Amino acid sequence: MDPLRYPYPSRRHVLMGPEGAVATSQPLAASAGLTMLQRGGSAVDAAVAMAAALVVVEPTSNGLGSDAFAIVSDGERLHGLNASGPSPAGLDPAPWFEAGRVPRRGWGPVTVPGAVAAWAELHARWGRLDWSELLAPAIRYAEEGFPVSPVTARAWARAARVYAEEDDAASAYFREVFFPGGRAPRPGERWRNPDLAASLRRIAEEGAAWLYRGGFAEALEAFARASGGAMRAGDLAAFAPEWVEPMRLDYAGLEVYELPPNGQGVAALLALAILRELPLAEQPREAVEAYHLQIEAMKLAFAETQAHVADPRSMRVEPRALLAPGLVRALAARVGDEALEAPESQLPAGGTVYLAAARGGASVSFIQSNYMGFGAGVAVPGTGAALQNRGAGFVADPAHPNAAAPGKRPYHTIIPGFLGQNGRPLGPFGLMGGFMQPQGHVQLVVNMTVYGMNPQAALDAPRWQVHESGEVWLEPGVPADVAQGLVERGHRVRVVPDPSAFGRGQVLLRRDGAWWAASEPRADGQAQVF
Incomplete structure (x- = not known):
């Protein structure tokens, strides 16, 4: 019984809701969003719940180390949010210019993650429900596990072949978390990430500050120093999304x-x-x-x-x-x-998750991504969180506007x-x-x-x-x-x-x-x- 084989055309129809709607690439994440609407939450509440759930149930494309962008309608006008992070202040791109290429994995292309800051910024303006309530479904999926869906399992298996090439101190914990036993989970297999559940719980309790100025930032810097990364806690503390x-x-x-x-x-x-x-x-x-x-x-x-x-x-x-x-x-x-x-x-090319949520006249267009699948192949030990490789969006030509540089945001696909x-x-x-x-x-x-x-x-x-x-x-x-x-x-x-x-x-x-x-x-x- 192959969950990816459909020998006959399968039809979907437009759905119509009198009050609101949600849509995204994972049913469990969509359900999290709908639950928030049913509890009286806003479109932004639904979007944040879905975004957090996607970090868990579709790690092949996004995570706590992702960037994000959003367009929000308050029913009258549109508001744009750019939550893409810059490269570290201590980045030295000279070796990339000499080699004529930008690295795709490892610490080199890691940039400051902006997704959690985006969740917080949106929630501060339009959220109705408590922060901990929005993250509860994601915490449950990470702690208790969830059956990996077929298309995600296929992407995971492809990633296993790519990231199997990495074997260094920076990638050891990453491989332990996302490829236990050296393989990807199969369709329908239950997968858990208890470290990520703990991280999400800390964010639910302390807000985005835990990631940017608290325990996560401290753990990231310690790991970066030990394994050759340029990222520091100060890079995270200095970040803020831009309207x-x-x-x-x-x-x-x-x-x-x-x-x-x-x-x-x-x-x-x-x-x-x-x-x-x-x-x-x-x-x-x-x-x-x-x-x-x-x-x-x-x-x-x-x-x-x-x-x-x-x-x-x-x-x-x-x-x-x-x-x-x-x-x-x-x-x-x-x-x-x-x-x-x-x-x-x-x-x-890269991997990304997109979601949309609406209630009444308000709605949200939201996208977050680790870029190339699981990103850099680097995860902060003890957090269950993989880091994006958005720096791979730079070019290795110092004369180009998109040339790699410290403290700079790269060309973004999402x-x-x-x-x-x-x-x-x-x-x-x-x-x-x-x-x-x-x-x-x-x-x-x-x-x-x-x-x-x-x-x-x-x-x-x-x-x-x-x-x-x-x-x-x-x-x-x-x-x-x-x-x-x-x-x-x-x-x-x-x-x-x-x-x-x-x-x-x-x-x-x-x-x-x-x-x-x-x-x-x-x-x-x-x-x-x-």
């Missing part, structure tokens, strides 16, 4: 919102801006030309964002300049019948999205998966606007991806004549049967006083309504 103004683009009757850099949300907005200049609406969805136009727009958007996006303090252009009408028209004019050469990214209409918030959406994220945002928006799909159909539809290699990856559901037509136009096409290569999304939309909820069929998760 930012979301960027907006009007597209086909909707307003699309993304956060400004250091995230790559502007790549989605730029691709959509280019598509406004092209005759996409004249094409059926499953036409070669429709795919070609979207792929070309995405290539051009990536070329611009990967040249310019970095920590805003290091950027040489204003983020809004990347959406300037003259630039957009010039880029759109480059789209012809033949494929353009795709830019090859210097940045690695991006929460939000939709509006007629100047009013409509609802959160997002799609995790490294450089698939802005591409997934574009495809979801196009599906719901140009092609009139409901949120679930927009998620179900077959996807494409401009891969970091320059190839165009297609899901098996893309018609064969479309794939062949793209080849004839000069695209280097590969049909990739692995659904995890094409991201995992969630959508909540407010329509006629009710919440419409949809969840990714390529993941273990679900939407639940209230």
Whole structure:
């Protein structure tokens, strides 16, 4: 009995809730969010409960050592939160520049974790329930264990092969916690992380201060000093999330919102801006030309964002300049019948969790990530907490705006999205998966606007991806004549049967006083309504 084999099509439907909704990639996390809504909690309460639960039940993508971003609607306006942490003040990137590459694992790419600070910042403004109540489901899953879901188990098994290569003092505890006996847990196998349960309990009792200025920070510094890391307790103590103004683009009757850099949300907005200049609406969805136009727009958007996006303090252009009408028209004019050469990214792909929550008129688009699966392959002894490797998002070119440097935030792949209409918030959406994220945002928006799909159909539809290699990856559901037509136009096409290569999304939309909820069929998760 294979929990990953479905020989017949499995259908999901849009769910509709009169009061609220939640959606994420793990059912246990979604249930935690729904429980908070049923107890009278706000959309933010539900989001924090889900985010904490995901740390436990999907450690293949996130943890207490993650970064986070959020867009929150209070029912009237949107508020953006950037909770991405900088590199250590003591980082020395010179060896990376000499080697021409940034390390992907070990202490080198570890940056200050921002997720728990994001939970606290959001809860302080919009939370109703007690902090300890929000973390209770996560503590229970970590302490008592939970059956590992099928898609997560598959990602865990892949990670086991990657992290098995690590065998040093910095990774010993990490491997002991996440790969006991030298292997990943199997689908349905019960897995526990009692050290993480203890850490979550300390956060429930002492708040985020325990992580940034208390016992966690002290343990991290002691371990870093003993095993060659540059991170210090002072790096954590100096960190604070930043409230930012979301960027907006009007597209086909909707307003699309993304956060400004250091995230790559502007790549989605730029691709959509280019598509406004092209005759996409004249094409059926499953036409070669429709795919070609979207792929070309995405290539051009990536070329611009990967040249310019970095920590805003290091950027040489204003983020809004990347959406300037003259630039957009010039880029759109480059789209012809033949494929353009795709830019090859210097940045690695990653793993992420996304969640959406809503109650009444308020809603939250929230995303947190360790970047490349379990992150750096480093966990602070006694805490059960793996650290992210977001520093791998830097480049090893000292002349580039995104060059590695001490106390600097790297280019970030994770991006929460939000939709509006007629100047009013409509609802959160997002799609995790490294450089698939802005591409997934574009495809979801196009599906719901140009092609009139409901949120679930927009998620179900077959996807494409401009891969970091320059190839165009297609899901098996893309018609064969479309794939062949793209080849004839000069695209280097590969049909990739692995659904995890094409991201995992969630959508909540407010329509006629009710919440419409949809969840990714390529993941273990679900939407639940209230």
